[in-house]
Amino acid sequence: MLRWDRLFELARGEEEVESRNATRLAHRFETGVASQEETLELAEHLLKGGNPRKGEKVLMDLLENEALDDRLLAGACELLEEVGSYDLALEGYRKLHAANPRRALSLYRMGHLLEMQGRLEEAVMLHGKAIALESDNPECRYRLGVAYTKLHQYEDAEEQYRKAIEIDPSHSKSYTNLGYILDLQGKRGAALLQFRKAVQHNPKSAEAHFNLGALYGEEGDREQAIKEFRIGLELDSASVEGHYNLGVALVNEGRYDDAEEEFKRILKIEHDNVNALFYLGFLYYRKGVYSKALKSLQQASRLNPGNTTILYYIGECFNRLEQPQRALEYYKRVTEINPNDHKVYFSLGVIYEKQNDKRKAREYYQLAALKKQGGAAEFTRVDE
Numbered sequence: 466m467l468r469w470d471r472l473f474e475l476a477r478g479e480e481e482v483e484s485r486n487a488t489r490l491a492h493r494f495e496t497g498v499a500s501q502e503e504t505l506e507l508a509e510h511l512l513k514g515g516n517p518r519k520g521e522k523v524l525m526d527l528l529e530n531e532a533l534d535d536r537l538l539a540g541a542c543e544l545l546e547e548v549g550s551y552d553l554a555l556e557g558y559r560k561l562h563a564a565n566p567r568r569a570l571s572l573y574r575m576g577h578l579l580e581m582q583g584r585l586e587e588a589v590m591l592h593g594k595a596i597a598l599e600s601d602n603p604e605c606r607y608r609l610g611v612a613y614t615k616l617h618q619y620e621d622a623e624e625q626y627r628k629a630i631e632i633d634p635s636h637s638k639s640y641t642n643l644g645y646i647l648d649l650q651g652k653r654g655a656a657l658l659q660f661r662k663a664v665q666h667n668p669k670s671a672e673a674h675f676n677l678g679a680l681y682g683e684e685g686d687r688e689q690a691i692k693e694f695r696i697g698l699e700l701d702s703a704s705v706e707g708h709y710n711l712g713v714a715l716v717n718e719g720r721y722d723d724a725e726e727e728f729k730r731i732l733k734i735e736h737d738n739v740n741a742l743f744y745l746g747f748l749y750y751r752k753g754v755y756s757k758a759l760k761s762l763q764q765a766s767r768l769n770p771g772n773t774t775i776l777y778y779i780g781e782c783f784n785r786l787e788q789p790q791r792a793l794e795y796y797k798r799v800t801e802i803n804p805n806d807h808k809v810y811f812s813l814g815v816i817y818e819k820q821n822d823k824r825k826a827r828e829y830y831q832l833a834a835l836k837k838q839g840g841a842a843e844f845t846r847v848d849e
Contacts (some may be wrong), residue, residue, distance in 0.1 A: 485516065494523065501527065501537050508541070511546050519548055528557050542574065542613055551578050569595040571622055573605055587798060588612045603633040610642060618632065619646050637667030641676055656680055671701035672736055678712065683715055690714045705731050721748050739768040743775055746782075755782045773803045789816050807836035 481538050490507040493499040499507065511520030525540050527533060538561050546555035549780035555578055562571035566590075566818035576591035592609035599605055610625030626643040629636050644659030657680050663673035678693030701707060712727035725748050746761035759782045766775045780795030793816055799809040814829035 477501050486510075501530065501533060505537050505540055505544075509544055512544055517548050520548070521553065524550075525553065526561065528553070535561060538564075539570075543736065546574075546578065551582055554578055567598060569599040569602060569605055572598070573602075573608060575718045576612070577608055580608075580615065583824065585612050589616070599631050603629040603639065607636065607639050607642070610639070614642060614646065619649060622646055635662045635666045637670055637673060641670070641673050644676060644680070648683075653680065653684060657684070659726065669700060671697040671703070671707065672705060673697075674700065675704065675707050678714075679710055682710070682717075687714050687718050691718070703734055705734055705738065708734075712741075712744060716744065717749070721751060724748060739765050739772075741750055742768070743772075743778075746775075747778060750778055750782060750785075753785075755785045758782050759786075771802060773799045773806060773809075776802075777806070777809055777812075780809070784816060788820065792816055805836055807833045810836055 480629070487507070487510040488501065490503050490510065493503055494507050502650070504523060508520045508523040508527065511517070511523060524545060527541050528538070538557060542554045542557035542561065545551075545557065555575055558571045558575045558578070562568075562575070565571065569830050570754065571694075572591050572595035576588045576595065579585070579588040579591065589612045592605060592612055595605045596602070596609060600636040606625045606629035608692035610622045610629065613625060623643060623646045626639040626646065628751065630643070631655035633639075638661045640663035644656040644663065647653075647659060647776050657677075660673065660677040660680055664677055665669065667673060674693045674697035678690045681687070681693060682690035689713060691714050694707055694714060696703060698707045698711065708727045708731045712724045712731070715721075715727065725745065728741040728745045729795065732745075735741070740767035742761050746758045746765060749755070749758035749761065762775055762779045762782065766772070766779060769775060773819035776799050778793050780792045780799065783795065785794035793813070796809050796816070799806055800813075803809075810833035811830045814826045814833060817823075817829060818826035
């Protein structure tokens, strides 16, 4: 067995070899003797080694080479995509399409890039052209479905996902997105079936497990939802949405300590995530640790100052800490933003009752009862 210090020596050795190789490639490029393969390799070193602007310049020079091999041109475009140079990548894919007008790949890639830039109608057009060339390509059908989904053209999207599945019954992503479309239409049973198929055909897809868990949660099967969220997080531990959904499911099950850990994990990934800050504050409030709750809730309020749910619980904390004037300040801000929130009127009644102002207390209790008849909604997410 190798000692740890020996492993570190090996790692340093690999880095030195990489550095020497990059230097050699740069020298060959600058002296004009680098092959196309070496130029592409140099660009990759630069892009991934902290000098993206120089890497882009090397790739631009490569794209201008009219004799560039199609395989290397595709590789250059993929590198540009990776670093977010979408316009340059589009230019390269156009060249690739001009050289191979009967192949769908370049049209597919251009359509995907246009999607990422929000140019959805253009993306639909290019995906349609790709399908005209390769009508039996499930990935082309899937990407057209994605573009339609982003345009909220759900019937067209559903048609493309179903065609992708018809061509390839194991196309997991199409089952996932079809489930999403069906859920939007209120067809939860049908959506659940599609999410299960997505997991069946690709059990290593974190997204499929997260979607299945979310639907179980909506159906009230929180234990199954928690199970799916945990499986998804084993596959993708950096998923903020996965930790959030698991945390909320655990809150709803009353498992506050476990939920707290999930929201803390989110803050390690995104230190200013308003939902995680709110839920941490809410959990501390439920546990009776009001000063700690205030700290998290006030952080959340600085990020989302007009959110009445956050403001209400800040007021509740001040109320529990016997600071009625501060509590009144936050409660009244809630009534200004959302005059139909019955909970805040009840809390105002409590404050005035504690101050022995029976007239005001009665007034606010009556208002709370009146507003409750209107059916005020409980909180969900706080970043909306």
